[in-house]
Amino acid sequence: MTIDLVLFLGLTLIAVAAAIAMIVSRNAIYSALFLVLNFLTVATLYLLLNAAFIAIVQITVYAGAIMVLFLFVIMLLGTERESIGGGIRWQMPVAIVLGLGLAGELAYILMRNDIAQGPLADLSAEFGSPASIGRVLFSEYIVPFEVTSILLLVAMIGAIVITRMQRRENK
Amino acid sequence: MNIPPAYVLTLSGILFALGIIGVLIRRNAIVIFMSIELMLNSANLALIASARMFGPAVEALRGHVFVFFVIAVAAAEVAVGLALIVAIFRSKESIDVDEVSSLRG
Amino acid sequence: MILLETVQGGGLFSYAPLIIALPILGLITNIIFGRRFGERFVGLVASGAVALAFVIAIMQFLALQAFPEGSTIPIAEWISIGRLSVPWSIKVDTLSTTMMLMVTGVSTLIHIYAIGYMHEDVRFQGDPGRYARFFIFFNLFVAAMMVLVSADNYLMMFVGWEGVGLCSYLLIGFWYEKGEDGIGNAVAGKKAFVTNRIGDFGFLIAMFLIFGAVGSLQFDQVFHWVHEHGLANIGVLTAATMFLLLGATGKSAQLPLFVWLPDAMAGPTPVSALIHAATMVTAGIYMIARSAPLFEVAQSTANLVAWIGAVTALFAATIAVAQSDIKRVLAYSTISQLGFMMAAVGIGAYVAGMFHLVTHAFFKALLFLSSGSVIQGVEHGHHHLEHGHGEPFDPQDMRNMGGLRSRMKVTFWVYLIGALALAGLPPLAGFFSKDEILADASTVNTGVYILLAIAAFLTAFYMGRQVLMVFFGKARSEAAAHAAENPPVMTIPLIVLAGLAIVGGALNIPGIHALTDWLEHTIAHVHATEFNVLVAGLSVLFALIAIGFSWLLYGRRTLEEGEPDPLRRILGPIFVGMENKWWIDELYDFLFIRPYIAISWFLADVVDWRFWHDWFHDSVLGSAYRNGSRWLAWVFDLRVIDGFANGLGIATKGAAQRLRVVQTGYVRNYALAVLVGGVLVLSYFIFG
Numbered sequence: 015m016t017i018d019l020v021l022f023l024g025l026t027l028i029a030v031a032a033a034i035a036m037i038v039s040r041n042a043i044y045s046a047l048f049l050v051l052n053f054l055t056v057a058t059l060y061l062l063l064n065a066a067f068i069a070i071v072q073i074t075v076y077a078g079a080i081m082v083l084f085l086f087v088i089m090l091l092g093t094e095r096e097s098i099g100g101g102i103r104w105q106m107p108v109a110i111v112l113g114l115g116l117a118g119e120l121a122y123i124l125m126r127n128d129i130a131q132g133p134l135a136d137l138s139a140e141f142g143s144p145a146s147i148g149r150v151l152f153s154e155y156i157v158p159f160e161v162t163s164i165l166l167l168v169a170m171i172g173a174i175v176i177t178r179m180q181r182r183e184n185k
Numbered sequence: 186m187n188i189p190p191a192y193v194l195t196l197s198g199i200l201f202a203l204g205i206i207g208v209l210i211r212r213n214a215i216v217i218f219m220s221i222e223l224m225l226n227s228a229n230l231a232l233i234a235s236a237r238m239f240g241p242a243v244e245a246l247r248g249h250v251f252v253f254f255v256i257a258v259a260a261a262e263v264a265v266g267l268a269l270i271v272a273i274f275r276s277k278e279s280i281d282v283d284e285v286s287s288l289r290g
Numbered sequence: 291m292i293l294l295e296t297v298q299g300g301g302l303f304s305y306a307p308l309i310i311a312l313p314i315l316g317l318i319t320n321i322i323f324g325r326r327f328g329e330r331f332v333g334l335v336a337s338g339a340v341a342l343a344f345v346i347a348i349m350q351f352l353a354l355q356a357f358p359e360g361s362t363i364p365i366a367e368w369i370s371i372g373r374l375s376v377p378w379s380i381k382v383d384t385l386s387t388t389m390m391l392m393v394t395g396v397s398t399l400i401h402i403y404a405i406g407y408m409h410e411d412v413r414f415q416g417d418p419g420r421y422a423r424f425f426i427f428f429n430l431f432v433a434a435m436m437v438l439v440s441a442d443n444y445l446m447m448f449v450g451w452e453g454v455g456l457c458s459y460l461l462i463g464f465w466y467e468k469g470e471d472g473i474g475n476a477v478a479g480k481k482a483f484v485t486n487r488i489g490d491f492g493f494l495i496a497m498f499l500i501f502g503a504v505g506s507l508q509f510d511q512v513f514h515w516v517h518e519h520g521l522a523n524i525g526v527l528t529a530a531t532m533f534l535l536l537g538a539t540g541k542s543a544q545l546p547l548f549v550w551l552p553d554a555m556a557g558p559t560p561v562s563a564l565i566h567a568a569t570m571v572t573a574g575i576y577m578i579a580r581s582a583p584l585f586e587v588a589q590s591t592a593n594l595v596a597w598i599g600a601v602t603a604l605f606a607a608t609i610a611v612a613q614s615d616i617k618r619v620l621a622y623s624t625i626s627q628l629g630f631m632m633a634a635v636g637i638g639a640y641v642a643g644m645f646h647l648v649t650h651a652f653f654k655a656l657l658f659l660s661s662g663s664v665i666q667g668v669e670h671g672h673h674h675l676e677h678g679h680g681e682p683f684d685p686q687d688m689r690n691m692g693g694l695r696s697r698m699k700v701t702f703w704v705y706l707i708g709a710l711a712l713a714g715l716p717p718l719a720g721f722f723s724k725d726e727i728l729a730d731a732s733t734v735n736t737g738v739y740i741l742l743a744i745a746a747f748l749t750a751f752y753m754g755r756q757v758l759m760v761f762f763g764k765a766r767s768e769a770a771a772h773a774a775e776n777p778p779v780m781t782i783p784l785i786v787l788a789g790l791a792i793v794g795g796a797l798n799i800p801g802i803h804a805l806t807d808w809l810e811h812t813i814a815h816v817h818a819t820e821f822n823v824l825v826a827g828l829s830v831l832f833a834l835i836a837i838g839f840s841w842l843l844y845g846r847r848t849l850e851e852g853e854p855d856p857l858r859r860i861l862g863p864i865f866v867g868m869e870n871k872w873w874i875d876e877l878y879d880f881l882f883i884r885p886y887i888a889i890s891w892f893l894a895d896v897v898d899w900r901f902w903h904d905w906f907h908d909s910v911l912g913s914a915y916r917n918g919s920r921w922l923a924w925v926f927d928l929r930v931i932d933g934f935a936n937g938l939g940i941a942t943k944g945a946a947q948r949l950r951v952v953q954t955g956y957v958r959n960y961a962l963a964v965l966v967g968g969v970l971v972l973s974y975f976i977f978g
Binding site: 205208209212282283285286287288289 | 953954955956957958961962965
Binding site for chain 2: 016018019022026029030033034036037042045046049052053056059060062063064065067068071072075076079080083084087088090091102105106109110113114116117120121124125127129130131132133134135136137138141142146147150151154155158162165166168169170172173174176177
């Protein structure tokens with residue numbers, strides 16, 4: 015039991031617990047906050063996996079921007095407390111069973127994967143740094159990079175258009 | 186850090202399954218959306234683990250770049266999706282997805 | 291298509307196909323232009339065509355002088371199926387050229403005669419427009435006869451055989467709306483055709499048997515086969531020759547199929563002269579002569595041929611004695627003389643038969659044409675009378691004639707020559723030919739000789755009777771008293787024929803047997819007949835005695851008007867029998883015609899109408915159909931088919947109702963479905 019493994023198990027537990035709590039909690043704000051916790055845990059895992067840049071991006075964009083947006087909308091719309099399961103009684107048991115089944119299958123596959131078993135090679139500190147990622151990003155993946163910027167523009171315009179108040183019809 | 190990547194991948198699988206359960210169980214549209222984000226996140230985790238697996242080769246950084254793009258797209262998607270939910274709320278006064286059942290046959 | 295390079299013997303032979311083509315050309319010209327250019331044109335074209343054909347025949351004769359073996363001129367390949375190969379080719383040899391010369395020569399004279407005869411006849415019968423049609427049929431007949439005579443194989447001969455039968459039918463019924471009850475002539479034509487058909491049936495069966503045994507219908511090949519295998523296959527050969535004999539009895543009017551010839555006198559006289567005296571009826575004799583090799587081997591059939599010929603000769607002669615119609619006498623005389631020829635070829639005397647065929651053509655055509663002249667003279671007399679029109683008057687009845695010797699001189703003299711030739715008095719042609727037959731018969735078959743001798747006696751008797759009744763004594767009717775001679779266009783051919791009747795005997799005078807030598811090239815094993823003084827003397831004696839008898843009865847005291855025939859008193863019931871043709875027609879009617887008609891009526895009325903139409907169609911088929919469709923519509927269509935169609939709808943509806951529950955409308959359910967699929971697929975990949 016090395017320190018790495020202990021650390022990893024602890025983080026795993028926290029992440030899974032946060033996810034379960036997100037699903038189960040009745041209050042939407044609580045769900046959002048639990049999700050944020052999950053993201054932070056995963057970011058830590060990234061750091062453990064030599065993905066420094068991505069970890070910071072995760073925290074900044076995902077936990078910082080996206081979840082904040084979620085919280086804004088939750089506040090805007092108000093949260094109803096609804097019963098879990100609701101109208102369709104059989105949906106929840108079936109979903110849980112199947113979901114666990116899926117989890118089991120995935121675990122089965124992934125744990126037995128030969129490539130993923132072995133010891134990992136040592137990496138330099140350059141691996142996962144912004145500079146190295148930037149090098150790859152702006153040389154091989156320049157076109158997807160530019161397209162992504164257009165995508166963000168389009169999403170922005172789309173969001174504004176969809177939520178525009180239709181004043182002219184309310185005369 | 187010397188964690189067998191298999192464990193990380195298994196964790197990502199479990200988070201993915203939890204995300205699916207969340208989508209299927211909850212009726213609140215926003216919570217469903219958040220479960221989807223959880224699923225995306227688990228995919229990112231798998232990618233990073235795989236990138237680590239293939240070590241010092243510079244091609245391994247592709248995993249990181251991929252995650253970068255996933256996060257960017259997720260951001261765009263969230264924006265639009267939440268805008269849609271807001272628009273639906275305006276007309277239906279509710280974000281219970283079970284209300285959206287006009288296609289009932 | 292005339293393959294000149296295969297014509298052996300030189301260029302003249304290659305003109306042979308024209309002998310068929312010229313009459314056809316003539317008839318086509320008359321069909322197209324006849325009506326427009328009038329009677330003179332039609333007559334000229336028709337006679338000219340036949341005259342040119344005669345010239346071609348002479349050319350063949352000349353060619354044969356240089357090359358007596360003859361030649362075959364192929365024209366085209368007609369049938370070529372499997373084993374059967376029948377070419378269309380012309381055989382020019384001494385036998386066929388004899389026939390060609392005789393037919394075209396006599397035809398030319400008769401055509402010229404007919405130009406004048408038909409000019410009056412169409413007016414007597416009241417329909418001048420038919421002039422052209424007559425000559426068209428006449429030319430067609432000559433063409434068909436040429437095909438028959440020049441044939442190289444049995445099938446081509448059969449084509450000509452049928453062709454002349456057709457023309458005979460067309461020409462007998464030329465005045466198709468006249469005769470008894472308005473259809474008499476048509477009925478006579480039909481009788482000729484049907485009776486001939488029975489003969490043709492025989493010919494066909496014979497051809498089938500020959501082809502089956504030999505594998506070919508060509509004369510050369512058949513004769514060669516008979517030469518090689520004849521004795522081994524005597525059964526087939528006998529059968530084939532029997533059927534050929536049946537064909538010959540039909541065409542040449544022998545027992546039992548002779549009944550059509552007397553009725554055929556309903557046609558115009560040139561028709562009787564050409565077709566029923568000189569040419570068509572001789573086709574049967576020619577066919578047997580041509581098939582000589584077959585008959586030489588099948589001796590039993592040849593024997594039968596001779597006996598049939600002899601019996602027919604006697605039988606017909608007895609009938610001729612008592613007839614009162616001038617043409618009927620000649621008709622039965624023709625049947626009798628054909629019997630002579632048939633008997634001749636039956637005993638193997640082919641040359642004698644052909645000789646008599648040629649001379650008989652001369653004097654019988656002469657007699658018929660002269661009788662036509664007589665009839666027309668009497669008709670002229672009848673029409674000149676004031677009160678003659680309106681009364682029924684038969685210009686052909688000899689009892690209405692008499693004393694025409696002074697009024698129609700040319701006709702009288704030529705008629706006398708023809709009658710004496712027929713009776714067989716030397717030195718006229720008939721003596722030599724008939725005597726040769728009698729001489730051959732006396733050495734070969736005494737029974738046949740006796741029958742033929744008696745028939746010759748009767749022949750002389752009835753010809754004497756006829757001449758005396760028609761030309762001597764007083765006129766027995768007003769018409770006869772005013773009869774007039776005919777124009778030269780009719781009398782000149784008569785004179786020519788009379789000349790031929792006088793000198794025709796030169797063809798085969800004993801000693802200089804020209805015809806025997808001539809025919810020897812074609813018919814093997816012919817030998818010149820010795821001149822038998824006893825036979826010749828006996829026949830002349832009998833003829834003179836017979837003429838004496840006739841003078842006793844009809845010449846010494848000539849018949850008065852309305853007086854019955856003196857023979858009736860002498861012979862009594864025998865005369866009645868002779869006059870009524872021995873009731874052969876009535877016998878046939880009773881034996882064959884009535885049962886046949888009864889069967890036809892039965893089949894038509896009972897079987898076809900009452901059973902088939904009324905009962906079967908209406909009751910069985912009709913009601914079955916109606917019931918069937920009723921069942922189909924009400925039971926099957928309504929219940930089963932509609933039920934099926936509706937059932938499909940109901941089933942679909944039910945299924946849809948039940949399947950509807952899947953569409954809950956909840957997005958979450960749909961997502962769950964996706965998950966189910968994903969899990970299953972994944973498990974398949976892992977565990978499957």
